[in-house]
Amino acid sequence: MDLAINPFSSGTRLRDMIRAIRACKTAAEERAVVRRECAAIRAAISEGDQDYRHRNMAKLMFIHMLGYPTHFGQMECLKLIAAAGFPEKRIGYLGLMLLLDERQEVLMLVTNSLKQDLNHSNQFIVGLALCALGNICSAEMARDLALEVERLLQNRDPNTKKKAALCSIRIVRKVPDLAENFMSAAASLLKEKHHGVLISAVQLCMELCKASHEALEYLRKNCLEGLVRILRDVSNSSYAPEYDIGGITDPFLHIRVLKLMRILGQGDADCSEYINDILAQVSTKTESNKNAGNAILYECVETIMGIEATSGLRVLAINILGRFLSNRDNNIRYVALNMLMKAIAVDTQAVQRHRATILECVKDADVSIRKRALELVYLLVNDTNVKPLTKELVDYLEVSDQEFKEDLTANICSIVEKFSLDKLWYLDQMFRVLSLAGNYVKDDVWHALIVLMSNASELQGYSVRSLYKALQASGEQESLVRVAVWCIGEYGEMLVNNLSMLDMEEPITVTESDAVDAVEAVLQRYSADVTTRAMCLVSLLKLSSRFPPTSERIKDIVAQNKGNTVLELQQRSIEFSSIIQRHQSIKSSLLERMPVLDEANYLVKRAASIQAAVSSVNSAPAATSGGPLKLPNGVAKPPAAPLADLLDLSSDDAPVTTSAPTTAPNDFLQDLLGIGLTDSSPIGGAPSTSTDILMDLLSIGSSPVQNGTPTSNFSLPAIETKPVPVTPQVVDLLDGLSSSTSLLDENAAYPTITAFQSATLRITFSFKKQPGKPQETTINASFTNLATTTFTDFVFQAAVPKFIQLRLDPASSSTLPASGNGSVTQSLSVTNNQHGQKPLAMRIRMSYKVNGEDRLEQGQISNFPAGL
């Protein structure tokens, strides 16, 4: 013990250091001991201490294992390797392998020592060098030393041979080009007797097959016979004490050979036929009462599944799996499930037979087994068994433990969606999943559910009543709450009046105020998040129109949120209060039911994995909240879209809050639209950039402009007064969304942008493309003089990045009349050679004379519409 506490002597023995570390009670103490030891070792290294090198290295290894940095020992390893004696070299190489790796520069220094040692006369030193090279060699070293290793493959000593073979694996892995050099040597190694050589050679062959097709063909021709012989010998051999494991001779060699056979037999009927007999022999004769035997059987089954085996052999393999699956040992069951996953591709029917057992495994106490089984069940589901299987899984969802619910829910949801042939069944399953594990349901899943309900008009009544009941029973499941709240808002009257009853349904009595109660309860629940609350507000607003008697009460509930600190809720609350109070005339049309949501459209978008927030703009109003989008006029709906829609969508627009309380309904609508066009300042920048965002997100090129479709429903003063270039933008935006099925931007119309604006000069760009030439764009530039004096000698210049070609046509005039009285136009042709990858960009310079005085303005245009 005394020795252990003497930390200042660099001569502490390894044993004492370990004792001192073990004696440490806290991590801090341990760190202190390690720090002292490291300091001592550093000192010893810098003094060039010869006596304790070995010991210091051993200490460093221990310290490294504990997870402390030991890089300062790296150079010491190199010195030890360069030493003459075997003990030094051995510890040096070990240190090299532990403390270094191929990424470190120090490796370059060791190549020379390795080369010398590979040529050493002592076989043990050669062995050390081979081992180190096999563990850490880099591509560079592989090229330098491949010849030495090739030569050592022919060595007489089996220990050297086996190490050289494994070293070759590393070399081939680093430099696959070298694979051909090792082919014949590898094949001839398979004729050896020494098990170590054989197992290494088999692994080398596997690596060669992966590295080069040529090698694979060569080995198919030349080593199959040898492999069969090895397998036969080893499985028929009598008791061999050195290699015996559980009564079986060298299961490791068995397994490697079987694995190589799998690689060779894959997709090759001749090879597969050749190994058929031996596989049958191994799979029937191997004892299955010990783990080692099972390991071989397992590998054998995998090989049978992997090659072009005869049907008889496959039956044999499936039967082995059946035995495994009914085994009481969890390890065996686990591998059986693992194997069945692969077998399913070969013989689905055979796996289906074990369905009941697999379902039991989903409910196993062991999470590893459950996971495997669940994945397997997912693969097993088909049209005929989907209903019972889903029922089983959903039933289990009720009792499964929390951490497994997420996986299980995701699996059930994707099964239900994949096989939703019958809408009623789909709805029933989804409602159950939502009530049992609504907190684990992903957003896109419930969004899809809403889209489906919106399309299934005959089931809406049933849905809202089921959801209402579910909400009463399990109101803490977030996704369930959202879907239910949305449905109550939309289809409230169906809930109260028991409309469109299905035959099997029992009528329920829900009063109007019960429905409001339910939504209010959700709104007040402390754990509801912003999205849910926002949805509640929309739902309440809609209910106020569906159930006029509750209007007063709803007004009060909504008004409570007027002071909410969350802007989204506050804004909604203020807007909605204003609708309820002051706009009775338009309220009913404003709050009509949502139009049928475009299912195909939604699915396309979802498939394109477009951000859920955007895809649900239409289906779930609240989902827009908090999203990165500021859609000033994201009102996008087909012409028939009722106002209710607009309302939902525009609600995240900030300016509304301040300008809402006006009396004229028109103004109000305009606010709702939130276009803010009366304000001329942001016209250039803001709307066009938002166009970009929209187009980017939806990746939609809008179809040719259909003038005035959506806007014609209301005469907005703002639109009439707004400046010219903006009109196409608005229309574009609307069209862009409404025609989102046409995804190509061939004929896309691009919004006009304000490319440049200063106190004196404004430049707008409008764009045109020739059909079939997406790269080329014709830009029509229009220059307007905002100053009160006329510009003369006006010259416009533009510069573009290298990937763009630009041609400037002559301008219509070089004189710009003052005060915007007329403008000069000039057209530019640009060809974007990286169309689709990089957006357009342009620098511009305008020189002109004002009263004979030279003026210069310049700027950069980066707000080009996307897709140019």
Added chain:
Amino acid sequence: MAKERRSVESLSDLWRAGAEQAHREVEDDGVEQQRSKQAGRDDEMTIRFVLFVNKQGQTRLAQYYEHLSLDERRALEGEIVRKCLARTDQQCSFVEHRNYKVVYRRYASLFFLVGVDNDENELAILEFIHLFVETMDRHFGNVCELDIMFHLEKVHFMLEEMVMNGCIVETSKQNILAPIQLMEKTS
């Protein structure tokens, strides 16, 4: 002393040269990696690591066959140990972790964990662990945690004889122990 210093200097020169060369090599390796990715053989290694951990979760031996930084290693050991130590004897010996599997076996107070690729034969790895333990038993005679701690380098030598670059190279206890016994005889 002076001579030693000079050699250190020359080494540091060499280091710099080596660093440059290594830099080139890194680029070289980048190409290599790309190529191997194209061939779909990104990370192939039968055995990724061998770990001994005691019941308290302290590492007693760690050998990695792929490169991990110190922090990554510490994080990985922590995660795996937490997962494995929480399991009961009745549960199976395989734990799926990230993109690979951990096969483990418990001997008294020591856990032997081996990280393997997903398509490796788990049952065989269990036998491999047992073989390793038997080999240590033969050498140390009823091996215990302390034997491994105090003879860490010997255990590493044994492992080195058994596994190279993640592949099993020798399965005969006699062959594994021969070089170690030879060393002990001579020293």
